[in-house]
Amino acid sequence: MRARYVLGMPPLCMEFYMTRLPIIAAALFLLAGLTSCSSGCLSLFVPKAEQIDSPIVDDLRKDPDEAQSFDHSDYGELLERHVDYDTARVDYAGLKADEAELDAYLDRLAKADLTELDDDGELALLINAYNAYTLKLIVENYPGLESIKDLDNPWKTKRYKVAGYTLSLDDIEHGLIRPIYKDSRIHFAVNCASVGCPPLASWPYEGAKIDKQLDQAAERTLGDERYARVEGDKLYLTSVMNWYRPDFVSDEFSPSAESLPLYAAKYGGEEVQKLVETREGEPAVSFLKYDWALNDVEGARE
Structure with missing residues (x-):
């Protein structure tokens, strides 16, 4: 025994x-x-681009006889007033004071008719909806909020009305924008209210300008050393590019490249371009630690 x-x-x-x-x-x-591990390990848990099962998809697939435009100018005025594009910060205190104006825009989004818009107009509306509802979520819980991750299920809760349908933020980004429009640049356009996130634009996306605006968002992000920079002989990139790597290097998405460094060189600054060229498109790559702190102007002053 x-x-x-x-x-x-x-x-x-x-x-x-x-x-x-x-x-x-x-x-x-x-x-x-x-x-x-670094923040890159989170790529294991990032939602895939999978189209949601919802009748909103049928509306998005319809081609209008004569495409109309959706007026985002009131939202643009709010962004211009409260978003500092250079510092990638948002004046949430000021936006909270103008919350009624934000609500009025969201109410119009809730009643939008997607069947009247062409593909570019739809994409612009969905990007604006994601960003505007994220702003609303933060304003509802401001002040006293240190990170969007302090909230309960901020991306999965179905509470946001778009064109008569109730969606979650994940539905909008991963269930509609990514799988339907397959544009890798949207990762530099949607904003999750965090310091580590690519900057929120101080203007709304518009169907007639969407291609140029998405290029601008990619260049603004990858041309900024906070999101793409060279240290020695290594290229450091935003973790967003690691989390959503397939969107940047797959032929299913456009624009795309054979590797993340080559994609970064397409939109990045001279130093990034030079390193990628010198290393024949294959420099050593690391990913920057993602900062989930709220992208509030107050935080920038501390």
């Missing part, structure tokens, strides 16, 4: 331990990996 005891464990305890050892080992391995 004594020979069956190990480390002071009685037989039944030892049997229990041994049958669960693989599970325990796997859990410890995963925990060690998550605690030691």
Whole structure:
């Protein structure tokens, strides 16, 4: 009997331990990996671009006989007033004072007729809807909010009305924008109210200008050393490009490139372009730690 005891464990305890050892080992391995890895590990948990099962998709697929435009000018006035595009910060205190104006725009989004818009007009509306509803979410909980991640299910809660349909933020981005329009540049246009996120534009997206505006968003982000920079012989990129890597390098999306460095060189600054060219498109790459702190102007003053 004594020979069956190990480390002071009685037989039944030892049997229990041994049958669960693989599970325990796997859990410890995963925990060690998550605690030691950079923010790039989060790519394992990023939502895929999968079209949602909703009649809104049918509306988006309809080609209008004569495309109309949706007026985003009132939203543009709010952005111009409260967004500092250079610092990538938002004056949430000021926006909260103008919350009624934001609500009025959101009410118009809720009643929009998507069947009247062409593809560019739809994409512009959905990007604006994502950003405007994110602003609304922050304003509702401001002040006293340090990060959007402090909120309960900020991206998965279905509460945002667009064209008569109730959606979540994830529905808008991952269930509609990414799988339907397949434009990699949208990752520089949608904003999650965080310091690490590509800057929120101080103007609304518009169907007639959407291609130029998305180029501007990509250039604004990858031309900024906060999101893409060279240190020594290594290229550092925003973790957004790691999380959504397939969108940047897959032929299914456009624009795309054979590698993340080549994509970054397409829109990045001279230093980034030079390194990528010197290394024949294959420089060493690391990803910048993502900062989930609220992108509030007050935070920038501290």
